[in-house]
Amino acid sequence: MSSIFAKRRARLLAMKAIRDSYVPGDQLVACPKCGGESQRKDVAGNLSVCPLCGYHFPIGAYYRLSTILDPGSFRELNEKLPAADPLSFPGYREKQRLAQRKTGLTEAAVTATGTIGGRKCVAGVLDSRFFMGSMSAAVGEKITLAIEYAAKNKLPLILFSASGGARMQEGILSLMQMAKTSAALARFSEKGLLYISVLTDPTTGGVTASFASLGDIILAEPGALIGFAGPRVIQQTIGETLPEGFQRAEYQEEHGFVDAVVPRGELRETLSRLLRLHEKGGRP
């Protein structure tokens, strides 16, 4: 009689093994940097970093927060803040709905409170899957609200940028967000609080020109493109060949725009240490 259960257990284990290794569609992911192919689950298990060359794949905002914040500490801020179409730009609403359906996000920014190594902080992330993380009025408002929340509650602030710049469909209102977020950060800074900016691939345009560059400490992920105008634009404008690794995180570190390049696997540990070191200063 017990053989029936033994047989069944073997079958369930076989099913589990296949389920665990089962990835719908293509099993292999090609790395855009080294061209090597890796099993999708190996990449996923490695924080979406190519196991062969260390290329950092872009990751979603919620996943990013789950890799940084202590488990169970995540509390989203202003999650209901809706996307807007202030200029009634033709086709914009439709594109927003499509992006919302594809990503499950309402806008390109996700802000939250949580703890890192037991220390409370406010974290904001731009998601490059949503209009390339570009700054819309809603994104600017969410970031500003997060800064103000951190200032009010005297909490350190960490913002992860990944942005193509301003949201074109919102015109001047998008550009206004640069001033708004910068002003909020100035007020935040006057209180003597800590702001860490983490630049991920790509951080460009209006986001670089506002809050991303205003960190007390500026970290970057390896290989992230960081700049105002992109390398192609610059090359076409000045008509010269650009140096190797131009505008990449390592290049910017060498030239003083970035304090440290931190691989994704060490980011949580680094942030935790920084928060610990700045704890006294952050709480007068």
Next chain:
Amino acid sequence: MLKRVLIANRGEIALRVLRACRELEIETVAAYSEADAEALHVQLATESVCIGPARAADSYLNQDALLTAALATGCDGIHPGYGFLSENADFSDACAKAGLTFIGPSGEAIRKAGSKSAARDLMKAAGVPVTPGSDGPVSSVEEALAAAEAVGWPVLLKASAGGGGRGIRRCDGPDALPAACAEAKAEAAACFGNDEMYLEKLVLNPRHVEVQILADRQGHTIHLGDRDCSVQRRNQKLIEEAPAPGLSPALRRAMGEAAVRAAEAVGYEGAGTVEFLVDGENFYFMEMNTRIQVEHGVTELVTGVDLVRQQLRIASGLSLDMGQKDVTIRGCAMECRVNAEDPHGDFRPCPGKVEFLHFPGGAGVRVDSCLYNGCTMSPYYDSLAAKVLAHGATRLEAIRKLRRCLEEFTLEGFPTNAELSYEILFHPVFVRGRCTTGFLDAHLAELLDFSRRVEEKEAEA
């Protein structure tokens, strides 16, 4: 209170009714066919009467035999279960004429709700939203064509008297209409003896959500929340859950209220179900089932209301012992139907002898089945072997519990679809609660391929 009830059905529902009767101290008479002499409910009933040969038409559908058996054994009520005569208006009337209580609605109510095209008009008048379609039956291809052009393609042709997925044809354009019309008519005439057809717009990939209602003779009607039955294959449901995931509170309330209006419109009595198609924030009346349903258990688990007990109370003339405000939905319940059919053999029914049987247990678990070790499943009737239900505080908890149950569930002797259901419980679309009625058709190959690979792996080992 009823004293003695004839159970005019078989399988797990006969057992379900018998259990409710026992708890209410009502005596039971099992009316069984020759094929079911060894069935569990026949063994457990107070008294058992053989009513005819295995073929359903000679036994479970034989009204005279059933009425004679009921009167001869001194019954005062008949419970029709589901299927067979449960939605037969004439049988309800015949019971009343013979002085027996039919545990279900009156013949008149069944007629009103049962004829699909008449029900549509009734619902429209009662303010229940219906899918756009023909006004009443269509008698000719020309009429059908005109109606189809008015509502837009694709359309569904349905038999007014239909049910169980029979007598329905999909039609994508005007060219296919005449053939589809003829086919559906022939099928309807063969299955239901009535070839009246109507036409409605086909809502592509809707969700199937239904609302459970209870109505007593005193005129109280309440609803007991909704169920999602979107995981289905050829209109046969496979996995059901309550409450339906991801409905907005406004939509849920509107559907509950519409269901109550629908029941009141037909003058309903007893337990019934109003089925809706849900498409985004819109819902359309699909049909009304004037009987207890296979998936009633999930509603029982989340509401704590024993529906068959309520049926028996209502049929005994008692008024409902609860109001709408007493109905609370707690947690999430999920049911998986285990059928004796081979998913790898085009779902061919393959009943046989139960060599070994083990049911899961534990907190929040329920198994409704008429099987026991060594019994033989009859090939004459439907292939439902067991219903495995799990109740958890959240949807995810219920999914995990049901997975665990299906891991424990062991049935040796014939193939079942249990493993397919188990795989569905892991499918990302299902876990997210995003299933539409098109889910299983779209993912069946992928799910079946899965267990094929398990078999390959086992063969290697």
